Amino acid sequence: MIYLILAYEFFKIGLFSIGGGMATLPFLMDLTRKYDWFTVSELTNMVAISESTPGPVGINMATYAGYNAAGILGAIVATISLTAPAWIIIIMIAKFLENFSENANVKAAFYGIRPAVAALIGYAVWELLKIALVSAAEGKMEINLINAAVCIVTFALLQIKKLGKLHPLVWIAAGACIGIVLKM
Amino acid sequence: MKTKKVLDLYVSFFKIGGLTFGGGLAMLPMLQREVVQKHHWCTEEELLDIYAIGQCTPGIIAVNTATYVGYQQAGFLGSVSGTLGMISPSLIIICLVASILQNFIHMPVVLHALAGIRIVVCALMLNTVFTMAKKGIIDKLGAAVFLIAFVLACFTPVPTALVIILAGLTGIIAKHFERRRAA
Numbered sequence: 001m002i003y004l005i006l007a008y009e010f011f012k013i014g015l016f017s018i019g020g021g022m023a024t025l026p027f028l029m030d031l032t033r034k035y036d037w038f039t040v041s042e043l044t045n046m047v048a049i050s051e052s053t054p055g056p057v058g059i060n061m062a063t064y065a066g067y068n069a070a071g072i073l074g075a076i077v078a079t080i081s082l083t084a085p086a087w088i089i090i091i092m093i094a095k096f097l098e099n100f101s102e103n104a105n106v107k108a109a110f111y112g113i114r115p116a117v118a119a120l121i122g123y124a125v126w127e128l129l130k131i132a133l134v135s136a137a138e139g140k141m142e143i144n145l146i147n148a149a150v151c152i153v154t155f156a157l158l159q160i161k162k163l164g165k166l167h168p169l170v171w172i173a174a175g176a177c178i179g180i181v182l183k184m
Numbered sequence: 185m186k187t188k189k190v191l192d193l194y195v196s197f198f199k200i201g202g203l204t205f206g207g208g209l210a211m212l213p214m215l216q217r218e219v220v221q222k223h224h225w226c227t228e229e230e231l232l233d234i235y236a237i238g239q240c241t242p243g244i245i246a247v248n249t250a251t252y253v254g255y256q257q258a259g260f261l262g263s264v265s266g267t268l269g270m271i272s273p274s275l276i277i278i279c280l281v282a283s284i285l286q287n288f289i290h291m292p293v294v295l296h297a298l299a300g301i302r303i304v305v306c307a308l309m310l311n312t313v314f315t316m317a318k319k320g321i322i323d324k325l326g327a328a329v330f331l332i333a334f335v336l337a338c339f340t341p342v343p344t345a346l347v348i349i350l351a352g353l354t355g356i357i358a359k360h361f362e363r364r365r366a367a
Contacts, residue, residue: 045302055201064282089243116347118321122334177300
């Protein structure tokens, strides 16, 4: 039964996540609210591991989410379901449509979709930030200042052209070291 | 002959998936080497066209490229084999990492490392959002769509998929009126 739900949810994600791997993030965030497959903080771990292992990030995240929900078979079901809609659409385009990406309506739709995708991912990141930066000790919410400082410094460093081009893996390794040294 | 090609497609895309970190543009150099230079499955220009299609169709761009090239080279079976080749390394590696991590996740040093990683990942993703917003928002309408989508996601239970559909329709309608005004 869980495999059917996984297949349905990831088929839907595959159909509506447009614009690369990170576009799946808002949908995975939705899943944390609907099912108890993984928590928001586990989702951040999944993003980190998906970015630091080979393979497309979107596929890695789906595999990881499926694995967390229902083991290896869950991983296979989630990953294949994620790719199924694109597979159908691409074959149709390859067969029937020439110059699909030059089509005026397709271009117009993407003119609207691009900012929306940025906003949806922005919202998902906002949720992840809340988990990473706010500690809720004894029911009191307070911002963990050290975490916030690390986040702001990292973001600032990323704006320096040369550093921004470094592979995410380098940043993630640095994050692990900082976490261990500061006992976060 | 065809069986060999189907197998070649699987092996090539397995290599591409297993040896590149991060999808999308990060995969382009590896694709060029395997698909254009080694196997001559398509030309440089065709590869960029396929990329453009991959960017404006749902799904993961790298996988869409594998499906497209596979289909053009060996039809239905080719598309299946290319797609499976691209996702196989992820399945193997992620399942391994996830099962290993489960055994170590209770060690303090792993917990500290993950906490540090989570914060850096937030900064990385925030950076991605800024880049996407800069590229995607090119005029006032784009800014409006961005704000409305953000508010909808934050404060209403509107499904993410519906936001995407509405944004696409907004784009089509806006461009339609623009063309009519110009005509």
